[in-house]
Amino acid sequence: MKVLKYLLVGFVFGIVLTKSEAVSWYRIYEMFQFQSFHMYGIIMVAIGTGIIGIQIIKRNNIKDIKGLPIEIADKEPGSIRYWVGGILFGLGWALVGACPGPIYILLGAGFWSILIVLFGALFGTYLYGVFKDKLPH
Amino acid sequence: MDIVFQTWPWYVSGFLIGLIMLCLIYFGKSFGMSSNLRSMCTIMGAGKRTAFFDFDWKEQRWNLVVVAGAMLGGFVAVNFMSDPSNVDINPKTIEQLAHFGIDAPNGKLVPDALFGNAVFQSLKGILILLVGGLLIGFGTRYAGGCTSGHAISGLSNLQVPSLKAVIGFFIGGLIMAYFIFPLIF
Numbered sequence: 001m002k003v004l005k006y007l008l009v010g011f012v013f014g015i016v017l018t019k020s021e022a023v024s025w026y027r028i029y030e031m032f033q034f035q036s037f038h039m040y041g042i043i044m045v046a047i048g049t050g051i052i053g054i055q056i057i058k059r060n061n062i063k064d065i066k067g068l069p070i071e072i073a074d075k076e077p078g079s080i081r082y083w084v085g086g087i088l089f090g091l092g093w094a095l096v097g098a099c100p101g102p103i104y105i106l107l108g109a110g111f112w113s114i115l116i117v118l119f120g121a122l123f124g125t126y127l128y129g130v131f132k133d134k135l136p137h
Numbered sequence: 138m139d140i141v142f143q144t145w146p147w148y149v150s151g152f153l154i155g156l157i158m159l160c161l162i163y164f165g166k167s168f169g170m171s172s173n174l175r176s177m178c179t180i181m182g183a184g185k186r187t188a189f190f191d192f193d194w195k196e197q198r199w200n201l202v203v204v205a206g207a208m209l210g211g212f213v214a215v216n217f218m219s220d221p222s223n224v225d226i227n228p229k230t231i232e233q234l235a236h237f238g239i240d241a242p243n244g245k246l247v248p249d250a251l252f253g254n255a256v257f258q259s260l261k262g263i264l265i266l267l268v269g270g271l272l273i274g275f276g277t278r279y280a281g282g283c284t285s286g287h288a289i290s291g292l293s294n295l296q297v298p299s300l301k302a303v304i305g306f307f308i309g310g311l312i313m314a315y316f317i318f319p320l321i322f
Contacts, residue, residue, distance in 0.1 A: 003202055005164065010203035013157050014210020019218060020150030023211070024246040026226050029234070032314035035227040041147030042154065043288060049155025050293025057162065064165040072162065075281065075291055075298040082298050085280025086287075086305020092272025093306060094313035095265065097247070099284040100170040100277060101207065103270075106247070108208025109215035113252045116263055120270020122181075125174040127271075128278035129189035135279065 014105045023105050025097030032094050081137040142220035158289050166199060169286035171277035173197070173204050220244065237322035265321065280305065 020042055021027045031039035056062070057070055064070050093099055096117050098106060103121060106114045128135075158168040176194045183190035221244035231241045239250045249255070256262035277283040280302045282291060288306070291299025 003199075006199045006202040007206040007209075009157055009160055009164075010206020010208075011210040011213075012153070012206075013203065014207035014212075015214045015218070016145070016150055016153045016157070016210075017207070018211050018214035018246070019145040020147065020154075021144055021224055021246065022150070024224050024242070025248060025251065026224050026230070026234075026242050026246075028310075029314065030226045030230045032310045033227075033230055033233065035230045038147050042151040043284075045148050045151025046154040046158070046289050047292045049152050050158050050289060051295070053155065053159040054162070054293050057159075062163075064163055066165060068165060070162060070165070072167070072294050074294075075287075075296045078298060079301060082280050082301035083305050085276050085278070086302040087276070087309035087312070088272050089276030089280055089283060089302075090306040090309020090311075091313045091317070092269045092274075092276060092309075093284075094310035095318070096251075096269030096273070098273075100174060100273065101283075101285055103273075104170070104173075104204045105207050105211035108211035109246075110212065111247060111252055113254065113256045113262075113266060116256075116266040117270035117273070120267040120272075121174055121274035121277075122177055122270075124271040124274025124276070125171075125278050126178050126183055126187075126190075126274075128275050129175070129178065129183060129187045132189050 013101070014108065017102060017105055018109065023098065023102035023109075028094065028097035078137050081135070141218050142222075144223050144225065154289060155293070158285075158293065161203075164199075167286075168290045169200070169282055170204070171274075171283040171286060173200050174274055175278065176201060215246070237319070239322065276309070 017023045022039065022042055027039055030036045054072065062070060098117060100121065103114055103118050107118060161168045175190065176197045179190040179192060179194040184192070223244045224242035224246060226242060234241065239248045251262070251265065256266065280287065282302065287299040287302040292303060
C-alpha cells in the first residue's frame with residue numbers, strides 16, 4: 001500500500017496530462033502562440049486549486065497521512081538561478097513541447113523518439129551538477 | 138462514455154492536477170517531476186565523481202514510483218482512451234505549422250515531423266530533440282524545478298522565486314516560439 005499510493009497518483013497524473021493534452025507538442029505550441037486558452041486554463045485552475053488547498057491545510061493545521069504536521073518548505077531566495085534557469089528551460093519546453101512530467105508520460109505511451117529528449121535532459125541535469133559551484137545562483 | 142474519449146476540459150484537468158499536488162503534500166511529499174532526473178543520474182553512478190549527485194536516492198524512490206505510474210497512465214490513455222477528434226487545436230495554428238512543414242494533429246499528440254520514427258535517421262531531427270532535452274535538464278535543475286515544482290507547487294504556495302522562474306519559462310518559450318523556431322524550420 002505504501003508504494004501503491006504513489007503508483008496510483010502517478011497513474012492518475014499520466015491519464016490527466018494525456019487526456020487534457022498537456023503532453024501534446026501541439027498544445028504547447030498553440031499556448032506560446034496565444035491561440036488557445038486551453039493550457040492557460042489548466043495551469044490557472046491547477047494553481048487556484050493548489051492555493052485554496054494549501055490555505056485550508058495551513059489554517060486548519062491539517063496533519064499528513066502519518067499524523068505529522070505538514071510543512072511546505074519555502075523556495076530558496078535568489079534571482080539569477082530562477083531567471084536564467086527558467087529561460088533556458090522555457091527555450092527547451094517550447095522546442096520539444098514537453099516538460100519533465102510529459103517526457104515520462106509520452107515514453108510510457110510508446111513515443112520512442114522521446115528517448116532522445118530524455119537522454120538530453122539527463123545529460124543537461126548532469127552538466128548542471130558538474131558546473132553547479134561555478135554558476136551564479 | 139464520451140468522457141473517456143473526449144479531450145478533457147481545462148477546468149476538470151486543472152482541478153485534478155491541483156488535487157494530485159495536494160495529495161502528495163498530504164502524503165508528506167512534494168510535487169516535482171524534474172528531481173527524478175537527478176535521481177536517475179545518481180542511480181547511473183554520477184555521485185562517484187560529482188558531489189551534487191552524491192545523495193541517498195532511495196529517499197526519492199517514491200517519486201520514481203510516481204514516474205512509473207505516470208508512464209503507465211500515459212500508456213493506458215493513449216492506447217485505450219484516444220479518439221481521432223482529440224488535439225483539436227486552433228485552425229490558425231495548423232495553418233501556421235503547415236508553413237513550417239509540420240503535419241496537422243488529426244488526433245495525434247505529437248507531430249510526425251518532429252517525433253516520427255524517421256527522426257532517428259535525420260541528424261537535424263535528433264539534434265532538435267537532444268538540444269531541447271539538454272535545455273530542459275540543465276534549465277530545470279538550475280532553476281530548481283519545472284512546471285510541476287515551480288508553476289504548480291511553488292505558485293500555489295505563493296513563492297516569489299517560483300514566480301521569477303515561471304516568468305522565465307515564458308520569456309524563454311516566447312523567444313523560442315517567435316524568434317528561434319522560425320529559423321530552424
